Amino acid sequence: MSRTWPLYVLLACLGLWLAASYGVRYGLMEDARWVGLCSASGDTWQCQARSLLGLAIHFQVMAWAALGLALVCQLWPGRGGWWLAVLALVFGGPALVLYTASIAVFALVLAGLRLVR
Template sequence: MSSRLSLIVPLIVLSLCLAASYGLRFGFMEDGQWVGLCAEQAQRWECQLRAGLGLMIHFRLLAWSALAAALAGFLLPGRAGWGLALAGLCLGIPALVLYTASLAVFAVVIAGLRLVRR
């Protein structure tokens, strides 16, 4: 794989991850339509998914997963470490967008440092 392609593919993946995270936050979690609908009909599968995502945000599962993957990627050498750091970054970006910035910022910085290290 050329060096240019190895730079472009992760940037595209991270851009899609960021766009999906903002879409999930503003289109599903904060949209007034879903708030009102889920207050009336909490048994709908969409509302159950929204509640599960709320619990995942509350317990900071994305942020802790991102931090664990970033730390493991930082410590592991070679391609495995690079892949884990990319996974940590892909988990850390949604954690930043979805209300757990205080913990996820460390995961993003650690993963970013690992990705630029040779």
């Protein structure tokens, strides 16, 4: 197995994670069907998940988590810092897609720099 194989797998997984984030954004958060259904009665689990995700977006939970992990991974030596950078990318991708791009951009850049260091 070559040395670049894990990098290709990581990029493919992050691409799928980004596509899933776009699916959540356009399929659950911005779809008019869910807006109408959840405004009438929010008893279904989909409406509860939409509500909790809306609160997480409002308070920028994913973006701040990604930025915190990206800052910590810069200081953490070795493979531990590399895995923290991957985790920052996992939090930063959906934060970038789900309306908190201003903070998530910095987290993604810092995590990406740690991955190539």
